[in-house]
Amino acid sequence: MIEFIAGDLCTACGTCVEVCPTGVFAGAPGTVPRIAHPEACQTCFMCELYCRADAIFVGPDAGGVEGFDPATTRAAGLLGEMRRLHGWDEWAADPRYPNDHWRMETVFERARSVMNRGPAPQTGKEDRHAS
Ligand code: SF4
Numbered sequence: 001m002i003e004f005i006a007g008d009l010c011t012a013c014g015t016c017v018e019v020c021p022t023g024v025f026a027g028a029p030g031t032v033p034r035i036a037h038p039e040a041c042q043t044c045f046m047c048e049l050y051c052r053a054d055a056i057f058v059g060p061d062a063g064g065v066e067g068f069d070p071a072t073t074r075a076a077g078l079l080g081e082m083r084r085l086h087g088w089d090e091w092a093a094d095p096r097y098p099n100d101h102w103r104m105e106t107v108f109e110r111a112r113s114v115m116n117r118g119p120a121p122q123t124g125k126e127d128r129h130a131s
């Protein structure tokens with residue numbers, strides 16, 4: 001669940017407002033967003049992944065806000081951990097943090113290629129489904 005935005009780190013880029021799938025954040029462009037609807041958080045970590053300022057912290061418990069203390073969380077090196085562990089941005093060249101998201105790309109490529117080929121020729125041995 002979304003825990004906090006560190007106001008002094010936030011560059012007011014607005015990316016978290018844009019990427020959050022459930023509209024948790026609110027705020028005018030150029031301002032530090034507000035956590036307007038924490039109850040809508042799906043704990044998807046997208047905001048953490050996309051925040052290049054490492055200003056957002058999402059707690060691991062999807063069931064509710066745990067009340068992480070911002071100073072303690074920052075001192076523990078947890079800010080930016082999600083982005084680092086996924087090898088995003090400046091971590092992309094660091095072999096300790098492979099970007100496993102790229103592995104998914106072959107899945108998407110194969111799916112696209114199947115779609116572009118159109119339906120396979122009928123052989124008579126296709127799966128049958130209950131109607
Ligand atoms: S993505 Fe990070 S830096 Fe950008 S507005 Fe959101 S909290 Fe601030």
Ligand code: SF4
Pocket residue numbers: 001002019020021022023024025040041042043044045046047048058
């Ligand atoms: S963890 Fe996902 S749902 Fe929750 S605030 Fe961040 S982007 Fe939105």
